[in-house]
Structure formats: C-alpha cells, structure tokens
Amino acid sequence: MAESNFVDYVKVFCRSGKGGAGSVHFHRDKFTQKGGPDGGDGGKGGDVIIRGNAQLWTLIHLKYRRHVFAEDGQPGSSANKTGAGGKDNIVEVPLGTVAKDPVSGEVIFEITSPGE
Numbered sequence: 001m002a003e004s005n006f007v008d009y010v011k012v013f014c015r016s017g018k019g020g021a022g023s024v025h026f027h028r029d030k031f032t033q034k035g036g037p038d039g040g041d042g043g044k045g046g047d048v049i050i051r052g053n054a055q056l057w058t059l060i061h062l063k064y065r066r067h068v069f070a071e072d073g074q075p076g077s078s079a080n081k082t083g084a085g086g087k088d089n090i091v092e093v094p095l096g097t098v099a100k101d102p103v104s105g106e107v108i109f110e111i112t113s114p115g116e
Contacts, residue, residue, distance in 0.1 A: 010062045011102065017045030017086035020073035027078075040076030046086030052111035056094040 020042025027035030048070050071086035099108045 005058070005060060007059045007063050010059045012062055012066060012068055012091075014048040014068045014091075015070070016047050017070040017072040019043065019045045020083035021075040023076040023078060023081075025078040038078060038080050040078070040081040040083065042076050043073030043083035043085040045073045046070030046088045049088055049090045050097070050099065050109075050111065051090055051092055052095050052097070052114050052116045053092040054095055054114040056092060058094065059097070062091070062093075 022042050023039035025037070025039035027038040029035065048068055068089055068091055070089040073086045074083035076083045093111055095111055095114065097111045099110070100106065101108060
C-alpha cells in the first residue's frame with residue numbers, strides 16, 4: 001500500500017507576515033502656518049501559530065500544504081493612522097508533534113497537550 005491515509009512526517013515552510021510600511025506625511029491646512037509630521041506607523045505582520053488538537057490523528061491535512069504564510073500588515077496613512085495588522089495563521093496539529101530545524105536537526109518544540 002504505497003499511498004496511505006496516515007501521514008506522520010511532513011516538511012512545511014512557515015513565514016510570518018511582513019510589517020506594513022510607515023507613512024511619510026506632513027500636516028498642512030489653511031489655519032496652521034507650519035504643520036508637523038503626521039504619518040502613521042505600519043501595521044504588525046501576522047504570526048504562524050502551531051496549536052495542538054486532540055481530535056487530529058495524522059498530518060494528512062498538511063501533506064499538500066507545503067507553504068504556510070501569515071498575512072502582511074497594511075501601510076500607515078496620514079493623520080497618524082496606523083495600518084491594520086495582518087491576520088494570524090493557526091495550524092492545528094495532533095498531540096505528540098515534534099518540530100525540528102531542517103538544517104541542524106535540533107528539536108525546536110513538541111506539542112504535548114491540547115491548545116498548547
């Protein structure tokens with residue numbers, strides 16, 4: 001049986017979202033002689049979160065999903081408006097999942113309890 005529904009090893013590339021660019025803007029209006037800077041900060045990029053789920057038994061849902069990306073933050077705008085933050089990407093994995101560094105083989109973490 002070459003193709004099995006039980007997958008216990010996958011290699012996945014994860015990347016958090018990039019932060020949004022800040023805005024370079026100067027305040028100008030009819031009643032202010034010398035306006036100052038009022039550009040907003042960029043939004044925070046999203047995170048990739050690995051969470052344990054006791055209802056899962058295998059990594060079959062990650063077999064064909066090789067890249068996991070979180071959403072990027074939005075750029076800032078005038079009037080000191082901060083850009084919107086990127087959404088987090090939550091990846092559910094079964095308990096006992098071990099994450100390793102692909103180069104060194106060092107164990108980064110192990111999921112042992114639900115919601116961890």
